Amino acid sequence: MTAQLLDGKATAAAIRRELAERVAKLTADSGRPPGLGTVLVGDDPGSHAYVAGKHRDCAQIGVASLRRELPADATQQQVEDVIDELNADPACTGYIVQLPLPRPLDANAVLERMDPAKDADGLHPANLGRLVLGVEGPLPCTPRGIVELLRRYEVPLAGARVCVVGRGITVGRPIGLLLTRRSENATVTLCHTGTKGLAWHVREANIVVAAAGSPGLITKDMLRPGAAVLDVGITRTEHGLLGDVHPEAAQVAGWHAPMPGGVGPMTRAMLLANVVEAAERNANTA
Ligand SMILES: Nc1nc(=O)c2c([nH]1)NC[C@@H]1CN(c3ccc(C(=O)N[C@@H](CCC(=O)O)C(=O)O)cc3)C=[N+]21
Structure with a gap:
């Protein structure tokens, strides 16, 4: 079995085409x-x-x-x-x-x-607070991109067990808040370098978000067959860019967002979405 590609590059291009129309309207109106x-x-x-x-x-x-x-x-x-x-x-x-x-x-x-x-990244403390409260505001781009990618490929989220590996401020910390909203309804475990028995947590998961910045961390023996695995790690080496998901892991996965071509382009598309939405909010209050 090979995993279905979660094609962030193509999905981001489609989102940019949708956004371009809204930008044209905003530009004409203002x-x-x-x-x-x-x-x-x-x-x-x-x-x-x-x-x-x-x-x-x-x-x-x-x-x-x-x-x-x-x-x-x-x-x-x-x-x-x-x-x-x-x-x-x-x-x-x-x-x-x-x-x-x-x-x-x-x-x-x-x-x-x-x-x-003006916070296009959703990282201002007030916006992170809104995320905790469930109040509308700009969302962190990578978590938003991941949710959007899973939605567009109809990866089941309701009731799914999600293992997030990494506790960084841009991905690991905020993504659980998005995925556990009632509208997504997933169950999230947040793992990090201090987690004991990481392989066990990963193997329980239907969806694995690898955002630790540790090349090849998620190996094929750790994954539940058929799980969705999203590679968010990027490590620059003399051999090029390395992700957190070992290349062989895609053999057992059901869905795979590779690096490059997966979550990175979605992150950039969501940044544009945050800016367009901010402009639309400004137009409505002007
Ligand atoms: N305030 C802030 N906001 C961020 O969103 C932010 C940041 N700081 N610091 C660094 C990380 C990293 N990040 C990436 C975004 C897109 C790709 C991306 O488009 N990657 C492509 C190409 C990879 C390449 O060739 O470099 C891909 O995965 O296909 C990668 C990484 C945003 N970050």
């Missing part, structure tokens, strides 16, 4: 396109590649790009000045601060300084 800002600090090649991808996506659907770049030795004050500037700029509908920030910058203080209404 006389200016929605704008996505990115704040990139330092020279991490991965971060530069991701941010470049986000701006390519924007260009494709007619969203304007506002790029802000700072050197690796930027001060906390310099970063926060850029935040204040984007908060005040009417051309900026929403923006992201590319994480991680170089040491010793305080990412939490930067996130708190953002205008929550």
Whole structure:
């Protein structure tokens, strides 16, 4: 058996086509396109590649790009000045601060300084709080992309056992909150590097979200045959990019979101969706 491909690349392209129509309408109605800002600090090649991808996506659907770049030795004050500037700029509908920030910058203080209404990543404490409360607001892009991918491929979620591996702020922590909403109704176990008996937890799961950043962590012997496995890990090595799911694991899986081509493109599509939705909210209150 080989797994059915959860094709994030094709799904993200379809979502971008849907969004492009909404962008055209927003632009015609307001006389200016929605704008996505990115704040990139330092020279991490991965971060530069991701941010470049986000701006390519924007260009494709007619969203304007506002790029802000700072050197690796930027001060906390310099970063926060850029935040204040984007908060005040009417051309900026929403923006992201590319994480991680170089040491010793305080990412939490930067996130708190953002205008929550312009938080395209859903990572401002007020928006994470809304997620906990079940109140509408921008959702974190990767968890939202994963739910959207599972929905579009009709992977059963209600009553499913989901094992999330990784407790990071962008994926592992928030995804359980989405998947355990009544509308999704899954049961989520959050595993991490301190989990004892990881293989047992993974083997219980109908859906495995591998977001630990540990190459090849999820092996084929750990998976329940027929399970859906989503590879969220990206580790840059001299042999190229490695995911958290061992290549052989797809042989026993029922569904497989590979890296590349799975969750990454969906993350980018959901960032665009958050910006378009913010622009639509602004149009309705203007
Ligand atoms: N504030 C913030 N928000 C983020 O959403 C955020 C972040 N910081 N920091 C880093 C991670 C990583 N991330 C990716 C997004 C898309 C791909 C992606 O499109 N990957 C493609 C290509 C992979 C490649 O060639 O690099 C794929 O998987 O097919 C990857 C990684 C967003 N992140």
